[in-house]
Amino acid sequence: MKRPRVRDDLALHPGYHSPQVEVDVRLNTNEAPEPPPEGFREALAAELAGVEWHRYPDRAATELREAIAAHHGVQASQVFVANGSNEVLQTLCLTYGGPGRSVATFEPTYALHSHIPKITNTAVVSGERTEDFALDMDEVRRVLTEHDPTITFLCSPNNPTGMVETEETVRAVADLAPGLVVVDEAYGQFAPWSALELVDETSPIVVTRTYSKTWSMAAARLGYLIGPTWLVEELSEVVLPYHLDAVKQIAGRVALDFEPQMRRRVSDLVEERGRVTAALSQLPVTVWPSGANFILFRPDAVDGDTVWQRLVERSVLVRNCASWPRLDGCLRITLGTPGEDDRFLDALTDILETS
Structure with missing residues (x-):
């Protein structure tokens, strides 16, 4: 049987797994x-009754983006939605990464901040955190100066350590970063503050969120990004057409009614x-x-x-x-x-x- 070879840079690259065993x-x-919450299933079922299954979904996910924008007090043009926050991260790497470019991470942190760039043939440069897993600004300065990454990943609260980055720290990293600063706030609702406060048209800061945690919708695989309008437009040019199905768009919008x-x-x-x-x-x-x-x-x-x-x-x-x-x-x-x-x-x- 003829069989193509996996890309050389991926041949020995391990996948990302979270072992599952049967337990109580x-x-x-x-x-x-x-x-x-009670009522979500019924509200969702009522809306799904009107889906035109023979038609493609709204390519721009207009109503969902408008609902998310209203939830955060931003414009719909600042919202990008995708199949889980991991697809948001992947689209960022496809848009701003690639051969000859790099992303920066500071370990230990979320494993997919390294895994996804490698799959997109983007180099990963990693710095060390302090003994108590805080960001070391001298180390941040060294990594960003030496490697000139197009994306710098922060995770706040950081997975798996749980540490929340301060506003002062995020601003300092943004001042040093030569490209985007992506603040992954998959657990942001549990933290005392959010980097969403720092997003505007001139800042390199973007924030990613997910429906999987506080919205109890891990099964749906729905995530989004809040950032400058120019960045959302560029991501929309890269993502696959009709990538977000009608059911997911409706579910995400209905969930926000239960805030x-x-x-x-x-x-x-x-x-x-x-x-x-x-x-x-x-x-x-x-x-x-x-x-x-x-x-x-x-x-x-x-x-x-x-x-x-x-x-x-x-x-x-x-x-x-x-x-x-x-x-x-x-x-x-x-x-x-x-x-x-x-x-x-x-x-x-x-x-x-x-x-």
């Missing part, structure tokens, strides 16, 4: 712990984050402060791989972060329902006390 308590993928319920859920999860963090601080583990819907921790006396496996044996799944740079022995728990979090805390306490 799944706290490893930063999803919302509950489905959309009060979502805000209450965010508030509840922030309170739950405090409770779980306090409980972890009473155990022999190192815990990092988080502004997201997850918490990073490292067992002090027991190997992280061992703890992860023993949690699975107790039907609790968390994320093993050992493959991230500088995160040997670290685990990350996604906040679940109070009952799920109690199952995790009880299991972890038992493991640490009997090891």
Whole structure:
């Protein structure tokens, strides 16, 4: 059988995976712990009844972009939508990356900030964070000056560490960056401030968001970007035609009608984050402060791989972060329902006390 070869630069490139096993308590993928609010399914079904299935969807996703713009107090021309925030990142790399260009990341951070550029044949240059995983501005200056990246990725709150970048830090990076500064705010609703405040027509700052977390719509794969109108126009020229289907456009618009319920859920999860963090601080583990819907921790006396496996044996799944740079022995728990979090805390306490 004749078979084409994979591109040489991708042949040994590992894929991105989040291992899934059958457990009672799944706290490893930063999803919302509950489905959309009551009434969402009915409202969505009513709107879907009017879909003209034999017609292509609105190529510009006009109504969805207008709804997102109204939600954030910006213009629809500043909104780009795609199949999850990862497709937003991919479109940015296809538009501004490519051979001879580079993106900058600061590790540890979201793995797809490196994975997606490599797939688009864009070089990745990485700097180190400080001991407590904060951005080191001297290191930022070195990386940006030496490598001249067309895109600099920040993640706030940072995945998997949970750290929120300050407004001062984002402004400082934007002043140093030779190209775009992409602030990935997949967990931005859980943080005390947003870089959306800094987006305008003259700034190199753009912000990406997702429906997967606070909107309880991970199954839909819907994300968006807020940025200058000129950037949105350029992204729209690169993305595939009719890339966002009619169902997704309607679902995203309908979800925004339930904003009060979502805000209450965010508030509840922030309170739950405090409770779980306090409980972890009473155990022999190192815990990092988080502004997201997850918490990073490292067992002090027991190997992280061992703890992860023993949690699975107790039907609790968390994320093993050992493959991230500088995160040997670290685990990350996604906040679940109070009952799920109690199952995790009880299991972890038992493991640490009997090891």
